[in-house]
Amino acid sequence: MNTLRRKWRIGVLGCGRVSARYREVLGQELADRVEVVVAADLDIAKATAFAEVVGGTPVSSIEELVAAAPDLVCVLTESGNHAVHALQLIDAGLNIVVEKPVALRPADAERMRDAAAAKGVMCAVIKQxxxxxxxxxxxxxxxxxxxxxxxxxxxxxxxxxxxxxxxxxxxxxxxxxxxxxxxxxxxxxxxxxxxxxxxxxxxxxxxxxxxxxxxxxxxxxxxxxxxxxxxxxxxxxxxxxxxxxxxxxxxxxxxxxxxxxxxxxxxxxxxxxxxxxxxxxxxxxxxxxxxTSYGLGHGPLLGEVLDALEKGTPPPIGVDQAMxxxxxxxxxxxxxxxxxxxxxxxxxxxxxxxxxxxxxx
Incomplete structure (x- = not known):
């Protein structure tokens, strides 16, 4: 029986403080399951530094990230931008996993949930x-x-x-x-x-x-x-x-x-x-x-996100659970x-x- 899994094409939006934890998870813990294809940050130097460690093309805009057509995008931008960035990615038909908080306003989080359901894509949330x-x-x-x-x-x-x-x-x-x-x-x-x-x-x-x-x-x-x-x-x-x-x-x-x-x-x-x-x-x-105070839960959680994508099931932690x-x-x-x-x-x-x-x- 062929037990080989496909490698999921990953995009990363935002290469600031928390991205250091994602470099470890994507580049080491889940390296056999993922391929980072694109890393985006307004500061191209940050995107380049991230890509140098885990691979992928560094870009400086969401539009360039969308053009790379990743299977899943990790949204690591500023908390106040989570909703606007998530909605833009969902509108492009991309699956996303969002760092905490899911959004700053409950109404924005509900918009994210409803938009993902309408598009038939995943909106998972990090609660490591x-x-x-x-x-x-x-x-x-x-x-x-x-x-x-x-x-x-x-x-x-x-x-x-x-x-x-x-x-x-x-x-x-x-x-x-x-x-x-x-x-x-x-x-x-x-x-x-x-x-x-x-x-x-x-x-x-x-x-x-x-x-x-x-x-x-x-x-x-x-x-x-x-x-x-x-x-x-x-x-x-x-x-x-x-x-x-x-x-x-x-x-x-x-x-x-x-x-x-x-x-x-x-x-x-x-x-x-x-x-x-x-x-x-x-x-x-x-x-x-x-x-560090980030703990070690990101890897197991993101692994379950990938499992859910493979099975076509809801994410382990969705918007409603994060609300x-x-x-x-x-x-x-x-x-x-x-x-x-x-x-x-x-x-x-x-x-x-x-x-x-x-x-x-």
Whole structure:
């Protein structure tokens, strides 16, 4: 039987900070399954540097990328450009996978979803931390009911971004990025809902404390889950002098657990009320060392995207699955703007995030 798979022709749009992780995934982890045919960036030097590592033709426009006719395009541009770039690629009939956040406005994300469905192409979204062994373990424990009734859950993101990070043309701007909640902690907000369950309401505060930016570099929030559990959110890019922690904890009637490390990559604590065989090895078995705060989940996730393309099935994480964290971000910002509790069932949206000329915070 012939088990050889076709090589998928890959395009990359945007060769900035996160593209370093894609160089590793496309050039090493998935090298037997993909061929990078084109890399696009307004700065042709960045596109050239990317192509020199993984191959492909460097170009400086979306039009040139479309002309190369890739099977799948990885959209790695600025957050505020995700929707416009994605819609342009979808209109050209191309499958896409979009880095987080899927878009800055929920309405734009819905447009992407609907346009992809109308064109019959894929619109997948990156949520790589769901592929961490520790995250998969804890999700299995939740699904099996071993946590029991949830009492409290929370996330802490203590990462470091210096002023030069915010001095570029888009980071920290309301129209293009948002602050720590929309850019960094959105991974962990996704994890909070993925493991803790649907959220009913939030109350939040945020400020630019050490860094100068339009949005916030530090935010805290209170969470009320639909289940009745309560939770907390703490996130900052003013940790000094490196990314220190990205953790999530669950306290339930039947078990307590904590995932930590730099990127939700280590199972730091697992204590069930009624232990089973293997529980004593869980921390060692399901922890993973990672070189950066990006973690190692991109490869497995993109591998499943390719599997879905081969089978003609929906992506492992589509727009609808990615909308939960985007709506939560908007609810947190809406709470900051109104100064009180905000119910997620009201579909609140920020008056600043993703809005041109929204003004400084």
């Amino acid at each position: 931390n769901r592929y961490n062994p520790a995250m998969r373990f804890l999700r299995n424990m939740v699904d099996e009911g071993r946590i029991g009734r949830l009492v409290t859950a929370g996330i802490r993101v203590h990462w470091c971004r210096h002023q030069d990070y915010y001095d570029d043309p888009w980071h920290g701007r309301w129209s293009m990025d948002g602050g720590v909640l929309a850019q960094q902690a959105i991974h962990h907000l996704d994890a909070l809902q993925w493991l803790g369950g649907p959220i009913e309401a939030v109350c939040a505060a945020g400020s630019a404390i050490l860094n100068r930016l339009e949005a916030e570099d530090t935010a805290v929030g209170l969470v009320r889950f639909r289940s009745g559990a309560l939770g907390t959110i703490e996130a900052t890019t003013s940790a000094r002098d490196d990314d220190f922690e990205a953790s999530l904890h669950l306290v339930g009637e039947q078990a307590m657990a904590k995932i930590g490390g730099r990127a939700l990559n280590k199972l730091e604590f697992w204590r069930p009320v009624e232990p089973r065989q293997g529980d004593e090895r869980a921390v060692e078995t399901f922890s993973q060392d990672v070189p 939960g964290s985007l709506r939560l971000v908007h609810a947190l910002y809406a709470s900051m703007e109104t100064g009180g509790w905000v119910a997620l069932e009201d579909n609140p949206t920020s008056t600043r995030l993703g809005i041109v000329n929204s003004g400084a915070s």
